[in-house]
Amino acid sequence: MRELKFLNQFFWNYRGRLLLGVVFICLSNYFQVLQPQVIREALDLVIEQLNNYRLYAGFGDVRDEYFGILSYTLMFFGGLVLLLALLMGFFLFLTRQTIIVMSRLIEYDLREVIFDHYENLSLDFYKRNNTGDLMSRITEDVNKVRMYLGPAVMYCANLISTILLVVLAMLAVSPTLTLYTLIPLPLLAISIYYVSNVIHTRSTFIQQQLSKLTSIAQEVFSGIRVVKSYVREEQQVNYFAEESDRYKNMSMNLAKVDAWFFPLMVFMVGASTIITVYVGGLQVVAGNISAGNIAEFVIYVNMLTWPVTAIGWIASIVQQAAASQKRINEFLTTETSIKDPAPDERRALRGEVTFEHVAFTYPDTGIKALKDVHFHLKAGEKMAIIGRTGSGKTTIADLLVRMYDVTGGRILIDGKDIREVGLSNLRRRIGLVPQDVFLFSDTIHNNIAFGADHDPSREEVEQFAKYASVYEDIQDITLGFDAMVGERGVTLSGGQKQRVSIARALIKHPDIVILDDSLSAVDTNTEQRILGYFNEALADKTSIIITHRIYGHLKFDKIIVLEDGGIAEMGTHEELIANGGYYSEIVERQMAEEV
Template sequence: MKELAYLNKFFFKYRWKLLPGVIFVIVSNFFAVLPAQIIRIAFDLVNENIALYRLFNGFERQEMILKVFGTSLLFFGILVLVLALVRGLFLFFMRQTIILTSRHIEFDLKNEIYHHYQKLSLAFYRKNNTGDLMNRVTEDVSRVRMYMGPAIMYTINTIVLFILIIVAMVSVNLKLAIYCLLPLPVLAITIYYVNSIINLKSEKIQQRLSSLSSFVQETFSGIRVVKSYVKEDSIRKGFELESESYKNESLSLVKVQAYFYPIMLLMVGLSTIITIYIGGLEVMDGKISSGNIAEFIVYVNQLTFPVTSLGWVTSLIQRAAASQKRINEFLKTTPEIINPNPNQLELKGTIKFDNVSFNYPDTGIQALKNVSFEIKEGELLAIIGRTGSGKSTIANLMMRMYDVDAGSIKIDGNDIRHINLEAYRSQTGFVPQEVFLFSDTIARNIAFGQDTLNMPIIEQAAKDAAVYKNIMEFDQQFETFIGERGITLSGGQKQRVSIARAIIKSPQILIFDDCLSAVDTKTEEEILSNLGKVMQGKTSVLIAHRVSTIKNADKIIVLDKGEIAEQGTHEFLMDKKGTYFELYEKQLLEEQQLT
């Protein structure tokens, strides 16, 4: 219950919805207990009237006694039916309050988790797989809702019914009440013993389910690779193994739960036998009437469902606790990247790296070491280097996806860690190396950063990104629905749609992280020419592999193993005849061989 204590704030929030539900539980159980007392009166009435009927055997009054007897039984029958209907009405109200409130809490909890996910830094997503993240916000929350709704409802119902029935039993005959309830402590000990096993197995089930979800999500995301390498059978076998593990853990839990119900029914049946036996002795001693035995049997049977549901409720609570523990693990994760400054920011575009060093937190790999450079407002900075030299790391640090380990990054003279992060990112256009498009129309993908769908602006952004002609060739044009991750578009088309998405923001700073690798040279020149007009007087950072892409930049940085090997203009670096010159000559030779 320690993990479930996190939910108390929701119970407090919806207390005025839950409180009527508790009242309805109490009232409904009050009407559930009354029929047993009416049955007792009716049973005693039957005994008395049978004796009276026989006493007047042969007299005319015997017929009148029979008529009164029949009318009385009909009245008691109707009364029991009315009480059942009234109880049903309050049970309806009970479910309409408690169960509906659990849905409200489920809604709030899902939104809280999702909101927290969005605040967490990129390092968190590198450590955790998507399937596990999805499972915690869906399956785990659903299990928690079962605790907040049915489990709590039945728990309150059971407690109230137990209290009312025990009070009613003791008020009739203390000895008989004690004997009737004697098997219940045995039941309580059994539940206590099995609870720990259920909790352990519930946690294992959730872990297996997360693993299964991750496997499926990863397979479908990479389905093209799976089909290209003809690995369907291998993947299917892997899925079967994951499913088998989940099935075995689930069956193991079901086997433990299966012990509950026979034991509970045995204890309830034993209570009924004890009631008849001890009750019979008490009737012979004249301490109770035969109607009291009938009353006690009704009480014992009324306890049957609450007692049998006790195991199910216990299972719900234990599984909810296991799920909430997994949810709490992420909710307690504090974001590494925070936005400490709420003040608005007017971005100009000067960027300065001062002895920046950075290690990736999940791998410990040193990506940058003592990197220093400065971009003035309106300049075009180009970054080039071999794979793994740290180019994308610089782009991620500029967007403050991570915080530096040493040194500082200053934006317009202010440390990037002390400026309004949301305002900074809203004025910065970023085209990542790994293009991601949403399962939506092309127009909505381009206008992703906009509040409204302004088609003239969208079309102009598509033209600037040199993708307008391709879009117009589609049957639905800008309303063309692209599949998951833009699977219906080619690599070059995806890159250009992503560029259009960044351009449409009219950013003060534009960062291209090697996003022209899938376009031909002619299209690349067209895009760069358009960008020169769009980004006039604004700061641009262009990360590329091809020297031809960056030779017109105001400043070029050559990275090698996380350090700046060279920096300067194209002419300066060519005259220096160092690493940049070697790259240029090598690429020029490759192009000549291709032609």
């Protein structure tokens, strides 16, 4: 139960429903316990009046009248039992309307808490954990927890109230018979303790294996192009089947425990019935109880059958929920490495950027991406960052939007340490077009509008599509801006996805624009149109262009050449050409290719 303590806050939030549900359960069981007592009275009445009925053997009319009165009395008892059953069912219905509905509401709240926490976690968390595992914890694990929140709580309350009411009723009749009837219960408690530990251990491994299956399926479906192009379908099927067999075997082993456990409990309850009839018969002969009391006790024993049997089922649910909640808690207790100093901050940025001897090492791999990077960019200036693959270009973009925090030095925005700037405001004021373009499985219009912090009109969306030089491409698609792009934008070409991503970044009217190699899949003419818009509309915006090539259509105030995480060259285009270094080689090679 230690892991399940986290859920107590949700029980407190819905304490009204929970308390009402417990009250309804107690009322339902109260009317249920009254039924055997009515049946006892009816049976004792029949036995008692049977001899009187025989006395009227020679009096036909009187005997018939007496029989009519007895029949009417028995019908009254039958109607009373039916009324009690209806009342029991009514309050049981109310119980489900309170406790089960409460569990669904908590399930909703729990998923919201997990999803919100996922969104707040930093990028290094997602590099350490795969998507399938994240999905499994917010779906399968939450489902397991809901079974504890609803059915387990309801049946546990039902178990406690039923046992209390039934045992009290039994003790009021015969403490001796009650003692003999309840003899098998200690053996049952020992069995539950042993089996619960087994269930808990096996449930943990089962949930971990299910998470692995989800991860495998998610990776194969996301990379289906690669799987098909390398003809690895059969290999992936075999791998998935192997892991599925492992999950099946684990589940079968858990089912075997339950298969032995439940018949054992039914056997013990049956033993209680036999003891009740035998000892009860001796008590009747001794004159301590009536024959109706034996019938009453047999019904009580059968009333205890489901609650006692449910002990194992409840234990199984609680153990599985504890295993699932433990997996959920592992992520909920994970704190983001990126702290937001001012969540409510909303202000424009001038766009002045300063790197002061910045160093950065990736926490998950230990790779030193940047070493002593130092530069200053005034508001409104444009800077190009050039370098070979792995030189640290993308890392600079990630640090500017605080996907990571520097491990050495500091970054200043408008003269203020970036770690003191409101995180949401910082990212809202920076328009980043990442190298790895991601589009949502939605319409083109919604993918572009996603970047705005307001609800843009169709005209505004179309205008920024023109700025990104993708408007004509969209018009050629059957549904135009209402066309679905598929998962990760699979229906669009690489260049189209890049340009939609550019439109999405520009529609937010950023103060700082960062393009991370986002024109690599664009042809020369389209590139010229996009850069023409940059020269015109972004003239007063601070812009950072990360690229492998030189854009002759853009006038850069500063160009940085990165090599092995450090600055190898820095200056204007003319200064770097005169240096005759790596930048000069790139320019010569590009000019030769264009010729």
